[in-house]
Amino acid sequence: MRSFVVRRLVQAVTVAAAVTTLTFVLIHLAPGDPLAGTMDDPRIAPSVRAHWRQVYGLDRPLPVQYVRFLTGVARGDLGFSVSYNEPVIAVIRRAVPNTLMLAGTALVLSFAAGILIAVIQVRREGTLTDRALGAISLGLYSLPDFWLAQVALLAFSYWLPIFPAGGTIDPVIHPYLGPAAAALDRVRHLVLPAVTLAALTAAWIARFQRAALLDVAADDYLRTARAKGLSEWTILVRHALRNALLPVITLFGLSLSAFVSGAVFVEKVFGWPGIGSVAVDAVGARDYPVIIACTIIGSILVAAGSLIADLLYMLADPRLRRAEGDADGGATSAVAGA
């Protein structure tokens, strides 16, 4: 178990390093650099441009820049952001909690809603309810997230202004609010982006979970459960869902990365100052160190997601745990990876 976690962590670090290197090379291959926007102006003397490029080290050959970048990262220094004019670490530190808040809420919402929808669908399989929910989730699933975000914004903060249009808090009144009102203010700002982000994933999970439930529907142990006199609801939730949850856990790891990439658009539309917004702005400004930092954060989240998914998998499926039964003899144990 411990060796498994260690192995996965080593894997995660390797992947993060590879992704970082690739990103580093790719952005330098693209034309322009962080100073292109402000400095590449004919009215600025070439010597001035050269001076600032030298200050930021942009005049060095690429391998040298790369080594300098790596030694910085090794010391925990992600570099200095040109566009924010402050250390990258400060920018990241501000943005990450916002993204985690948004993605975490969306994650919980989407799994809760997706699984619930699937259970209702399977309970009423073949009925109008099942088909209607199926059609809605297929529709949602096919929508682009940036479009849904803008429509949600239009609908619920302009036509029917019940939610704020953007940001994480109301900058004007927030400092004067008591703790409860302040929390409510945060929640009100969270609703639209979180629900938008969750809706698409919930649709995806619902479709997957429904298929997984129908997949186990013919399993023998469900017939045994029926023969015991259990109600259909108990059979569905306690027996079928417990088994049908296993494939859906795999989605958990995938969805974490989906939330991070999905958040790029949704954060931008709702002005949510998270990693997604920072990344988009950084790309626009060709702010190399910030882009790379965002990439590192992204790959860490993806690796964490799949590690968490694997651990959940072990928790949910006793066949994957290395059986404690080994010690008491006679008990056979199916071992993970067999």
Next chain:
Amino acid sequence: MTEPLLSIRDLRVTFATDGGVARAVDGVSLDLAAGEILGLVGESGCGKSVTAMSVLRLLRPPARIEPGSEIWLDGRDLLALPERAMRSIRGRRIAMVFQEPMTALNPVLTIGHQIAEVVRVHERASRGAARARAVAALEQVGVPDPDLRARQYPHQLSGGTRQRVLLAMALVLHPAVLIADEPTTALDVTVQAELLALLADLQRRLGMAVLLITHDLGVVAELASRVAVMYAGQLVEEAPVQELFARARHPYTQGLLEAAPRLAPRDGPHGSGGRHGGGAGRLRVIPGTVPPATAWPSGCRFHDRCSAAWDRCEREAPPSHAVDASHRARCHLAAEPERRAALPVALTGSVR
């Protein structure tokens, strides 16, 4: 026979299939007395499992129990009960053991939980009390170290132990009727023998009635007091076990007995005197296969595989004739003693 405990009356089950309506069970009437073991035998596809599943109403669409069918227990027609009342019968009055011990247990729940669940759903037992009953039930079916086993998952147990767990689950509430659908088919021979002995022992101790479904006549000979033989959705013969083995009247039953392998050289009424007698040790087979349930043959459903058949068999479906008070056979021969006397001793096994 005294008042039966479980009484199946004119059970008809159909399946709507692409190839038409399959009449999987077609007018089966069967009584199970308290405390008896009734063997229900037949080939795959004859409708014996469907009959068993009908008793607990476990069939799912496209299977359909036709109106007019009745299954009586405790003075109530189970087929007329609302689903909720039926649920209180399942696992409490009638329990069932299935044939696949590998897949019949839920892989993600502990053994103890799965047994205790039966207690908790039918009785207002606390978690701890239900748990204790589960452990006691495991002990009763001879699972060593029941306390530990109760905490384990199905994949940690051998096939034989899993089947014992299924038996414990079925018996934890001391049901009046146990339906065992091929309970030992998937197991090793030695484990099979142990389990059959256990089943017989528990049946005696708990005094329950058992409907034992199997295709294995050896199992029937060992356990059952009465045998019912099914073919093509119908009961073709029904008799006490010794009577059936000694004086089977239906050519199909005779064929099944001939087709059963035995270690000792053949003797007795089905001896080696037939036209095609291959001598001791040579198995006879019933020619052909069970016809599809969407198109049962006209007349007697066995006529095209029967070596004793004549034109009447193809035209006219035989009723179930009483051979004596406890023996019935669905064969025209049972009503035509002269024709029967003229036949060679071994009726089946000829290749036409």
